[in-house]
Amino acid sequence: MKLNYKKTGSGPPLVILHGLFGSADNWFSIARELQEDFTLYLVDQRNHGDSPKSDEWNYQVMVEDLYELLGEIDEDKIFLMGHSMGGKTAMNFALTHPERVEKLIVADIAPRYYPVHHEQILQGLNSLNLAEIQSRKEADEKLAEFIPVAGIRQFLLKSLGRDSDGFIWKINLPVITENIEEVGQKLESDEQFFGETLFLAGANSDYIKDSDCEDIYSFFPNYQLIKVANAGHWLHAEQPKAVIEEIRKFLL
Structure with a gap:
């Protein structure tokens, strides 16, 4: 599937994936602050934003969509960041195509199963x-x-x-x-991603709990967890300066 995306900035490529009900537009303000350091690709995942609609919607096809996008934009290896649903797509992609991911950032989501709560x-x-x-x-x-x-x-x-x-x-x-249950599916893989991985959690959010750390380590042994103060699940909207600072520290 040919995904819609917005491109801005210059430097090493950073691909950002939004969460459920979101779109690339959710990350414009973050991108403006990072465009001097990175070439940013803000992506609409399938069934969101201006990307095509499809009856098929799960993490396997969203990983395939991202792989196809990398071919289209001619980027061999990327920094990859995803929030919530986008974080699950990013985790699955890093496990499936580790050679394409330089570093991984996962924003306020863990590899575990989440019951439907929408x-x-x-x-x-x-x-x-x-x-x-x-x-x-x-x-x-x-x-x-x-x-x-x-x-x-x-x-x-x-x-x-x-x-x-x-x-x-x-x-x-x-x-x-x-298909709302698809959003909460846990990671199912025998693979590991050994690249540097940053989990960003909202300190006021319960999406990443201390009990998730063992599960995170089993897939991403080279990870670190940072909790963003005074932020909930939409940490990039609530504390954009702190999120930008952590992205820069981790990637540069």
Whole structure:
């Protein structure tokens, strides 16, 4: 699958993968601060952003998508970073194609299984009748009945686009809803990635627990874990300066 991506900056290649319900746009502000040091590729994973939609959606095909993208952009070896779902894609890619990854950064996700916990979000998104919605404000108000946190609604509504007929979802909402369990799947591999690996955890997030360290080590023996203070799961949005600093320290 030919993925959509944004390219900026100059220097060694750094590919960044967004999380569930996100897009390349989520990383623009980070990219602006890093573009003097790296050539950044901000990628829309399948069924997200402006990349194609597909009924097939799992980590195996997302790894294949990334491999195809590296051929397209003619980058042999990369720095690879992924957040949440993107972190799972990045981990799977590093285990499958270790020769293509110079260093790996995984943001607030561990290799373990995560039970489905997006029911309220999916219920809210699926409740919107886009044919009747007249404005983003109206969409936000209706979504608030299911999702009370304004920041989460703002994030989700970034995937609300328009075409000639009105509002559309850029995400493939039916396929994501049907296959949501795929997002939480644990890593299944007999391989290890021996390259340098940084796990960035939000100090206020429970996505990476101390009990995950043994599992992380089994796949990524050359890893370090850093907890970003005053940050939850969306650490790059909550503490961008700290995240940028850790990326620079690790990669440069």
